[in-house]
Amino acid sequence: MKVVILGIESSCDDTSAAILKDGVVLSNVIASQKVHEAYGGVVPELASRAHQQNIIPVVDQAIRRAGVTPEEINAVAFTRGPGLLGSLLVGTSFAKGFAIARGIPMIEVNHLQAHILANFIKEPGAENRHPGFPFLTLLVSGGNSQLIVVRDYLDMEIIGQTIDDAAGEAYDKCAKVMGLGYPGGPVIDRLAQEGDPARFAFGKPAIPGLDYSFSGLKTSFLYFVRDELKKDPEFIAHNLNDLCASLQKTIVDILMAKLKKAARQTGIKQIAIGGGVSANSGLQKAVREEAARSGWEVFIPRLGFSLDNAGMVAVTGYYKYLASQFVGLEAPADARMKI
Numbered sequence: 001m002k003v004v005i006l007g008i009e010s011s012c013d014d015t016s017a018a019i020l021k022d023g024v025v026l027s028n029v030i031a032s033q034k035v036h037e038a039y040g041g042v043v044p045e046l047a048s049r050a051h052q053q054n055i056i057p058v059v060d061q062a063i064r065r066a067g068v069t070p071e072e073i074n075a076v077a078f079t080r081g082p083g084l085l086g087s088l089l090v091g092t093s094f095a096k097g098f099a100i101a102r103g104i105p106m107i108e109v110n111h112l113q114a115h116i117l118a119n120f121i122k123e124p125g126a127e128n129r130h131p132g133f134p135f136l137t138l139l140v141s142g143g144n145s146q147l148i149v150v151r152d153y154l155d156m157e158i159i160g161q162t163i164d165d166a167a168g169e170a171y172d173k174c175a176k177v178m179g180l181g182y183p184g185g186p187v188i189d190r191l192a193q194e195g196d197p198a199r200f201a202f203g204k205p206a207i208p209g210l211d212y213s214f215s216g217l218k219t220s221f222l223y224f225v226r227d228e229l230k231k232d233p234e235f236i237a238h239n240l241n242d243l244c245a246s247l248q249k250t251i252v253d254i255l256m257a258k259l260k261k262a263a264r265q266t267g268i269k270q271i272a273i274g275g276g277v278s279a280n281s282g283l284q285k286a287v288r289e290e291a292a293r294s295g296w297e298v299f300i301p302r303l304g305f306s307l308d309n310a311g312m313v314a315v316t317g318y319y320k321y322l323a324s325q326f327v328g329l330e331a332p333a334d335a336r337m338k339i
Ligand code: KG4
Pocket: 012, 140, 141, 142, 143, 144, 167, 168, 169, 171, 172, 183, 184, 185, 186, 189, 275, 276, 277, 278, 279, 280, 281, 306, 307, 308
């Protein structure tokens, strides 16, 4: 029998639906919410409202683009958490309604596990390279910065994580200080290309073990810019590229230091990066350079599957389907769901 899964993702500010058939992702539709740009960050209430508007058209398009019929869908996989509760509720409620209407089982998906399993997405006609087990993942997004050992599709252990802000949050908040738009990561990444990464030095945290911290960097960046603006009111405009390049180098250095330490400690040489910040050109370059030095084999999902998307939810749902891991209608959205 063919396995067709509808994946639903609505944990933050992207409404997404995907169709997977026998392990291959046939469609992955993402509606990003522009409404947050004016606020310099995601406004939870506005995010839930936009999900509410987007969910049905997005699912409809995903089914059409995949060329399947709703009757062919065997199970619906949905992001149960972690994320914003109001956002999660929209996807969770939709999944329940769809499952009841079609009489099919539901599969709960942890958003972080899905980012990791994005490395196993197969697309028609693509190269489809995947890591073997065990591999080490650096998961970096607007809400997470974690180092995870992956022993099997559904067997993962967090060995390090941020004790305060996530790396993407540092990008977004520093971008706000510079008056750049939201999300700030891609803008800083672009402006950094023309800047001098050694021009300014920002403090790096001294956190023991494999944990991260980014709140100190955000504060030191804010105070540095504020002090310089007193001397030159046009300081940001005069130094924008160098500020972005120096900030990017600091964030990448912090991420790489713990990734290298984790690889040494575990002896694992298959390295994957995932989450929105894995799209960063500086991080990708640093990981590839280290791969050449240390004999790592590196895996990075393509952009559409590294940002929030339902393709990764559908592929996680597929492995849970094969393991018969279903949930009942009582499964609530879980804003703090753990791996
Ligand atoms: O995974 P994602 O789409 O959403 C979650 O946070 O779950 O990640 C969004 C984050 C934002 O903080 C955004 O600024 C950051 O990923 N981001 C980047 C880049 N593209 C997205 N950060 C640095 N460089 C990029 N090229």
